[in-house]
Amino acid sequence: MPHRLSGLLLFPLLVGVWAFVAEILPPQSRYLFPAPLAVARALWESLGVLWQGTVASMMILIPGYILAVLAAVLFGIPVGATTWARHFFAPLMRVAAPVPPTVYVPYAIALLPTFRASAIFVVFIGAFWPVFLGAVSGAATVPERHRDNARVLGFGRWEYWRRVAFHAALPAIFNGMGVGMAMAFILLTVAELFGANVGLGHFVQYYADFADYPRMVAGIIYTGAVTFSAMTLLAQLQKRMLFWNI
Amino acid sequence: MTTLRLADITFAYGDRVILEHLSLTVADGEFLVVLGASGGGKTTLLRLIAGLAAPTTGQIFFADEEVRAPSPQRGIVFQDYALFPWYSLRDNVALAVAKSEPRLSRRERRERAAEYLRAVGLGDAAAKYPHELSGGMRQRGALARTLALGSPLLLLDEPFGALDPHNRARLQNLLLEIWRAATPRRTVIFVTHDIDEALLLGDRIIALGSNPGRIIGEIKIDAPRPRSREDIITAENFRSYRAAIQACYCRRDDDEAVDGDGGGI
Structure with a gap:
């Protein structure tokens, strides 16, 4: 616990360094590198807009992410637990999974009728692969004693997937969900930089266009806080669901 | 025979x-x-x-x-404690009851599972999970589950x-x-x-x-x-x-x- 608390001291330290650097810069550079106080003021003034942006962003992120996790788990557990399916999909996984999903953004925006639909789609793609790979590898490496038990208990395929493979894969699924969440945020903001008129990514892009750097930096910090909250929430969920895994 | x-x-x-x-x-x-x-x-x-x-x-x-x-x-009890760690003792045993007595309702199954657990001296631990139990208790649980298979x-x-x-x-x-x-x-x-x-x-x-x-x-x-x-x-x-x-x-x-x-x- 003391270590965790001492880590928090890093934040005032960083802000101090920031303030110091902003102070010693020549005046003409200051507008590019706003001081903490200016950013704080901008943040305070923008909170309303940022909150609206958060709501708009979450309307994209949450459906995209949840759909991705559901699809990845529903599809990944059977694939991972079935030898032939694992081999059948292995080439696709090796080719498609490492493609940086940001490359889909322009095409998705062109292809799908609304910005929201295309943004949800790219968030889905970005979050799907890490969770899918986690579910597949988790379901493929169920410890032998659990598989033996399932066989002795006479589990059918569906019962095995649901009662054994899913639970055994859950730690790997959560690892994938962490990576998937980070991907989802990246894709969300990239998509918003491209084509949104609201949202967190749009906020940053908008004020960068106007060279209003205090607001832009405020937007970055605010986005960081939202990302951090989402990751913390996920970690809490993981802790609750994996209580047995200690 | x-x-x-x-x-x-x-x-x-x-x-x-x-x-x-x-x-x-x-x-x-x-x-x-x-x-x-x-x-x-x-x-x-x-x-x-x-x-x-x-x-x-x-x-x-x-x-x-x-x-x-x-x-x-042909029920088997393994050397290492082979209960599913993500289910409580009662749920572990109830899975076996569901096989041996498939007609029972969910509640009856849980009651039967509790009976098997009482038979091996784990009546009070039915709601516990394997990681909360000692080695001996887990092995009792594994035995109860195998008995429940009938x-x-x-x-x-x-x-x-x-x-x-x-x-x-x-x-x-x-x-x-x-x-x-x-x-x-x-x-x-x-x-x-x-x-x-x-x-x-x-x-x-x-x-x-x-x-x-x-x-x-x-x-x-x-x-x-x-x-x-x-x-x-x-x-x-x-x-x-x-x-x-x-x-x-x-x-x-x-x-x-x-x-x-x-x-x-």
Whole structure:
């Protein structure tokens, strides 16, 4: 616990360094590198807009992410637990999974009728692969004693997937969900930089266009806080669901 | 008839022959102990009977049918605590109840599961998860789940091997109580490397030699039950049983040392 608390001291330290650097810069550079106080003021003034942006962003992120996790788990557990399916999909996984999903953004925006639909789609793609790979590898490496038990208990395929493979894969699924969440945020903001008129990514892009750097930096910090909250929430969920895994 | 019959079983893993030309018949309600050194193919033998692995040559029959796959008819308790860690004890046992009594409602299943847990002295721990339990409690839970399967044949793979002596003695007593109380009695095949445990539990002891595993001796234990732990060490009849078992191993080459006092091989 003391270590965790001492880590928090890093934040005032960083802000101090920031303030110091902003102070010693020549005046003409200051507008590019706003001081903490200016950013704080901008943040305070923008909170309303940022909150609206958060709501708009979450309307994209949450459906995209949840759909991705559901699809990845529903599809990944059977694939991972079935030898032939694992081999059948292995080439696709090796080719498609490492493609940086940001490359889909322009095409998705062109292809799908609304910005929201295309943004949800790219968030889905970005979050799907890490969770899918986690579910597949988790379901493929169920410890032998659990598989033996399932066989002795006479589990059918569906019962095995649901009662054994899913639970055994859950730690790997959560690892994938962490990576998937980070991907989802990246894709969300990239998509918003491209084509949104609201949202967190749009906020940053908008004020960068106007060279209003205090607001832009405020937007970055605010986005960081939202990302951090989402990751913390996920970690809490993981802790609750994996209580047995200690 | 639920007699178990192994007809000239050989099991090889690659080039390595684990079990060789092994034939064995186990009668209904018999408590058979398979005694042998670690790594001597005892676990393999149980896995074959359970149907978790198939013999390379030879056949296994249970209740006049050839064993080809696992079945709740042949319940197995593994050496390591093999409850599902993500389910509570009650849910673990209820999964087995769902197989043996599929008509029960969800609630009735949970009630039946609680009864099985009470029978092994875990009535108060039904809501607990495996990681919250001691090794002995988990092994009781595994036993309760296998009992709940309603298997006429119980396969026990060194089930008490990892327990301290006190817990081991308690669970040995519990197993004997459960086995003797049931009518008709279940057939039990109990694997161990501990001579004392074999003498305490078995109607018959099969001595398994290793490299490759085969039957090197067979001793029928005609001692009344319940047997006292003291008699097993001191009584004349048990001393001659013990000598007979040790003789089986001594007749073989010297690569298998036999420990006469501590009860290990």
